[in-house]
Amino acid sequence: MADTGNGPQDSAKAKADALALAEQADAEAAEAEALAAAARARARAIKLRREAQAKADEEADAATADADEADESGDETAEAPEATETVETAEAGEPTDAAEPEPARRRLRAPNLAVALAIAAVVAICALLGVSGWMAWQHHNVVQERQRAAAYTATARQGVINLTSLDFNKAKEGVQRVLDSATGEFKDDFQRRAEDFESVVKDSKAVTEGSVAATAVESMNNDSAVVLVLANERITNIAGAKDQPRTFRFRVSVVHDGDQLKLSKVEFVL
Amino acid sequence: MSADDETTPEVEPTEGVEIDAATDDKEKDSAVDETDKAADSADSSSAARRSLPAIPLIPAALMLGLLAAGLLAGWLYFTQYQPDKQTDDAVAQSVVNAARDGTVALLSYKPDTLNQDFAAAKSHLAGDFLNYYDQFTKEVVTPAAQTKGVTTTAQVAGAAVSELNPDKAVVLVFINQATTSKERPDPAMASSSAKVSLAKVHGEWLITKFDPL
16 A cells, blocks of 8 residues: 555665666676686686796706706716727727637537547447347357257257167067157157057067267258258167168158157158 | 729728737737636646546546457457358358269269269369379279279269368268169169268368268
């Protein structure tokens, strides 16, 4: 109600208020502007400070660099004599290095020759020992072969003596002796005729005494041999023979029968 | 080109100078080295004198080993290997063949060719037996063979080595002989055996003895 009553006043007041508001707004704007300016100024100040700092650092670096440069140049001048010295010592050192290998080479060459001679000697010794071993082995084989030949010969000799030495009083034993020293073909053959043989010896009252006059190995291999045997026999019998000499030429084959040597074949050489 | 030629000789003297300088340096250094070496050699010689018995030990051992190995090999060769080789199967075979051929030649003759037959036989003989055979055939066999017309042919039924040494051997020979004469035209067969001794004469096995058994 009052509003209506104070209409002009109200309008004036409103005007004033509006003005005040406007002024306030202006002021606020100004304040904001001021704040912004201040902020800008601060930022600028910071920026400036930074730049200043950077510049100062640069300058400081430059100064230290200058100082370093100055130092370096000073070092260079200081080092220059040293460098020449090292070069000189290097040059001086080289000839000594070059001179040193000479006696070293001389020292090396002598041991090389000695080592080569030693190796040659060792090789020669080994070769000679190898050859010696081989020759000894060969001789061992030859000796073994001779022993084998002797064994075959002894067997053939004893077999032929058994065959040519029979007594009618001991005919069975005589025949058995022959069979004991026989094997293979000869044993089969003799066994087949053993009874006839025995009776012939008994009937003729024969006493024969055989001896071997000569033997020779005709051929031989690892487990058999063929031996030529020349046997002389003296026979006494009922037909009138009294120590009558007879000569037989045998070709006897001797073989291994188990761990024994036996006659496998006995033939007359006609 | 000429500029190069000119410049190169200029370089050479300087190089030469440098080389000279270098050699000078080397000489100096070598002189220094020599003095060093003298000192070294003095040291090393005294060291060598100290270890003198140690240094030739290996060479001496090697030389001794070489000598011993050589002596062993030589001894084995001359006492075992060579005799074995001289009495091996091949030699035995050649000895047997010599005995066979000699025996056949010795005991085979015809009245028409007596001189050739005996001459051939004598080429298989040596020593005293050669003289004996020569004399015997001339004085006994030739007259008898000529007057009686004796022809004899020998065959070897078997032969094998009984003894074998490098320079002599004994061969057992089984002989079959067929003999004919004017009186007995039918061949008379005779079998005999002999120990034939042979000797190696100038690399050839020749009969030196003929022992009938």
